[in-house]
Structures are given as structure tokens and as C-alpha cells.
Amino acid sequence: MLVIFEGTSQVETTVRAVLADILGLDAGRVAAFTADTPLFGALPELDSMAVASVLTELEDRLAILIEDDEIDGEMLATFGALVQFAARKALV
Amino acid sequence: MTGARFDHYDWAGGREATLRFGPDTGPIVVAALPLFEEANRTRAFLVEILRALADRGIGSILPDLPGTGESLIDTRDLRLADLRQAFATLAGTLDAPVYGLTIRSGALVDRDARLAGRWRLAPQTGGDLLRELNRIRAASTMPDEEDYAGNSLSEALLADLRDAAPHAASRTVGLESDPRPANARYPGAPLWRRSEPGGDATLAEALAADMAGWIATCAG
Numbered sequence A: 001m002l003v004i005f006e007g008t009s010q011v012e013t014t015v016r017a018v019l020a021d022i023l024g025l026d027a028g029r030v031a032a033f034t035a036d037t038p039l040f041g042a043l044p045e046l047d048s049m050a051v052a053s054v055l056t057e058l059e060d061r062l063a064i065l066i067e068d069d070e071i072d073g074e075m076l077a078t079f080g081a082l083v084q085f086a087a088r089k090a091l092v
Numbered sequence B: 001m002t003g004a005r006f007d008h009y010d011w012a013g014g015r016e017a018t019l020r021f022g023p024d025t026g027p028i029v030v031a032a033l034p035l036f037e038e039a040n041r042t043r044a045f046l047v048e049i050l051r052a053l054a055d056r057g058i059g060s061i062l063p064d065l066p067g068t069g070e071s072l073i074d075t076r077d078l079r080l081a082d083l084r085q086a087f088a089t090l091a092g093t094l095d096a097p098v099y100g101l102t103i104r105s106g107a108l109v110d111r112d113a114r115l116a117g118r119w120r121l122a123p124q125t126g127g128d129l130l131r132e133l134n135r136i137r138a139a140s141t142m143p144d145e146e147d148y149a150g151n152s153l154s155e156a157l158l159a160d161l162r163d164a165a166p167h168a169a170s171r172t173v174g175l176e177s178d179p180r181p182a183n184a185r186y187p188g189a190p191l192w193r194r195s196e197p198g199g200d201a202t203l204a205e206a207l208a209a210d211m212a213g214w215i216a217t218c219a220g
Helices: A008-023 A027-031 A048-062 A079-091 B037-055 B080-092 B104-108 B126-139 B155-162 B201-219
Strands: B005-011 B014-021 B028-032 B059-063 B098-103 B117-121 B171-175 B184-186
Touching: A008 A027, A008 A048, A008 A079, A048 A079, A048 B126, B005 B080, B014 B037, B028 B037, B028 B080, B028 B104, B037 B059, B037 B098, B037 B104, B037 B201, B059 B080, B080 B104, B080 B155, B098 B104, B098 B201, B104 B117, B104 B126, B117 B201, B126 B155, B171 B201, B184 B201
Parallel strands: B028 B059, B028 B098, B098 B117, B117 B171, B171 B184
Antiparallel strands: B005 B014, B014 B059
16 A cells, blocks of 8 residues: 655655656656656656666755665666655655 | 857967857857766756857857867866966956856866856765765775876866855756755756766757846846
């Protein structure tokens, strides 16, 4: 079961904005992302260098710290997984 | 006049190229790109800003710092003190009020220069830069002990960066999405984190207007 933290919608807005800004994606395309939209491995723009940029930009905008050993394929598998990860960091 | 001219300057370690924009008279802006990978991503954008400053009657110089651009110095032999000395030497040769314009970790470079003021976009500390370099290296598909996104950096330079902090700024501007303190914020994407950033003419215009207005205030 997914735990939905209070404030998740703001985090979701930030994650959407970061993906659009860093990957240079069209805002309309990012607005259509759902929790199930696959990211890593599905978006050609999201290569390993871009992953580093996306995570660092999320750190800055959400004032969180992501440890390198927390970074794995699972947190980046879908848009929903990335929002959940960021929300856990930002809202606890 | 907004055409770019090629020129050069000499410092203790040799001769490096510069790009000049705008008039030769009046206050002059000396600009520094971020270090390493972000320099590639922001060069076209910085040139947009310098052209927009030229349109406002403000001349500028974008120097190749040692180990960057056309420099013959290998990044492996680079120390932070060299970058600072080269920047300060160039600024010291100019017979006009000199203002520093830096983006991101470029703010680490203008420290030793005698400047009328320092204007920075989204400045970055050496510690934050190191953290990003390490993350980029970890993300690389071909991890190499000494390679950071194509830059070969010495242990000595990394140690220089560890505690490096920008000189107290005169004016700091940031993006609207950045929660860190700033004197002014403008809408736009952080081009320094994009793989294929291009430019942003609207943001460049806004930043040039901000800097030109600030220089006018400094000149009193």
C-alpha cells in the first residue's frame, strides 16, 4: 500500500517541473505523466548523466539530501516512484 | 557595437584568449563561466547575456581561463589559485571600473580580483561542486578514478575546491525555482544542468537588464 504524505502534491509539482526543466521536455508532455509513466529506460533523455542532474536539482528545490546509496533503478522506474521517493525525503 | 572581437591577455602562467563584446569605454564586465562540465552548458547563454549588455552600452570580456577553452594548459595541471590569478591579472590591466559577472562555480574564480562589484547568477560553493562532480562520476558508465565527465582533475585541485567559497557578493540573482537567498529572481530553467541546453534569450535579456541597472547604481 502506498502511503500518501501530506504535501505530496507540491512535491509532485516540483518533480514535474524538474523533469521538464532538466530534460528539456515539453511541458504538456510532462503534465500528462501519471504515477505509472515509466521513466528510466523509457525516456531517452534520462541517461545516467541526466539522472545525476535531476536528483541534484531535486535536492536544491526541495532542500533535501539524497545519499548515493539510495539511488537505484526502482526509485526512477516510474514517475510515481520518483514522487514517492522525493516526498518521503521532503516531508518526513 | 555588439560584434564579438577576439583578443588575449597575459598572466604569470602564459597567454590566454578572450572574447570582447560592446564598447571599449565605460565600465567593463569581466565574466567567468562555471568550472568543468557546466562551462560547456552555459557558454552560449553567457554570450547571450554579454551581447545583451553590449546592447545596453556595457562592454565585456569573456576570458579563457587557464585549462579552459583554447588554453594550452592541461586540466590535470590546474590549481584553483591559477584560475584566480589569471582572472585577477586580466581585471587588473583594465583602466576602468571592472565588474565581475559569474555563473555558478565561476563565483569561486573572481575572489582575488580588485573589482568595483561582483554580480553572480546562482553561485555555487566548492563543496557543492565537488558533490556534483562525484555524483556525475558515479553515474558514468565508464567510471575512471580521475575522470569527471571528461575532465581529468588532480587530487590537488579537488582539495582546493573542498573548502572554496565565493567572496562576499555585491549582488546575487537566482532562478524563481531556487529557494536559496538572492537579491532578485527570474523565471527560467537551470541550463547548467541540461545536457543540450541551448540558450534562453528572454532570461539573458532579464539578467542583462538587472546587471546594467545594478552597475548604474554602483556608479552612483
